[in-house]
Amino acid sequence: MPQQRYILRAAAPDAIGILADIAGFLAAAGLNVVESQDFGDSETRRFFVWVEFETPDDFSREGFEAGFGTLAQKRQIDWTLRRKADQPRALIMVSKGDHCLNDLLYRHRRGQLGAEVSAVVSNHEDARWLAERHELDFHHVPVTPETKQEAEARLLGLVEATQSDFVVLARYMQVLSDDLSRALEGRCINIHHSFLPSFKGARPYHQAHRRGVKLIGASAHYVTADLDEGPIIAQDVSPVDHRMTPQRMAEIGRDIEARVLSRAVTAHAEGRVFLNGLRTVVFE
Numbered sequence: 335m336p337q338q339r340y341i342l343r344a345a346a347p348d349a350i351g352i353l354a355d356i357a358g359f360l361a362a363a364g365l366n367v368v369e370s371q372d373f374g375d376s377e378t379r380r381f382f383v384w385v386e387f388e389t390p391d392d393f394s395r396e397g398f399e400a401g402f403g404t405l406a407q408k409r410q411i412d413w414t415l416r417r418k419a420d421q422p423r424a425l426i427m428v429s430k431g432d433h434c435l436n437d438l439l440y441r442h443r444r445g446q447l448g449a450e451v452s453a454v455v456s457n458h459e460d461a462r463w464l465a466e467r468h469e470l471d472f473h474h475v476p477v478t479p480e481t482k483q484e485a486e487a488r489l490l491g492l493v494e495a496t497q498s499d500f501v502v503l504a505r506y507m508q509v510l511s512d513d514l515s516r517a518l519e520g521r522c523i524n525i526h527h528s529f530l531p532s533f534k535g536a537r538p539y540h541q542a543h544r545r546g547v548k549l550i551g552a553s554a555h556y557v558t559a560d561l562d563e564g565p566i567i568a569q570d571v572s573p574v575d576h577r578m579t580p581q582r583m584a585e586i587g588r589d590i591e592a593r594v595l596s597r598a599v600t601a602h603a604e605g606r607v608f609l610n611g612l613r614t615v616v617f618e
Contacts, residue, residue: 340418341415341416344382345412365390368388421603423450424451425452426453428505438596443468456473459474473492482508522556525591539580546576551594568597568616570590
């Protein structure tokens, strides 16, 4: 079998020697580590490891999983293993603003996203042309207060039908119900157009303008039932001043939103994001 690259993710209770055990197992298996990152949290007492390794010609995945499984049981390690080439599938949801979608699809076309886009879903028709330009399926799922439950059932059905591993809310301007948020827990990324935890909810640029802030930002986070409260994956900011209207702030913010969301999607797709209580560990 030709050489392949694999990604190993592991999280466990922190303890002396755990990194040595993992590294020793990889070395004994004759695996060439291409990149490795680790972090021990002194507050939660959790240890996190992300490793990309290259296999020899005689590599047996079944043998690796059996051997590492024994170590994992001993060390209480939660772990996953996947071929680097097997990229996860992302379902992108959008409303009318297409700046984040455009950036994601450009990176996807260039092979820089780290994920396969399974389809684009919207509660409006505005983004159909962009999805079709990139030769992607587009699904129009209108949402009204009266049809919200039915629409969300259809959305969840599309996640399953497209075999999507995670969902990206690329300025999808509908608040997900608690039930849908729970169903997608840990696999749904939202972009919020403020530097959370400041200015949650609607019209954050207007909120920022009223407060006279000197920095505006964007935050990509996992969706939870609590609006804009999920664990943060990526953030960025840009300076603003007293001359700028909310509309000008929004123009600047669109660039921030696009790059922050793309960074978060790639980090998640490559398995570099670990949940750590209300926070995340992100190996970039």
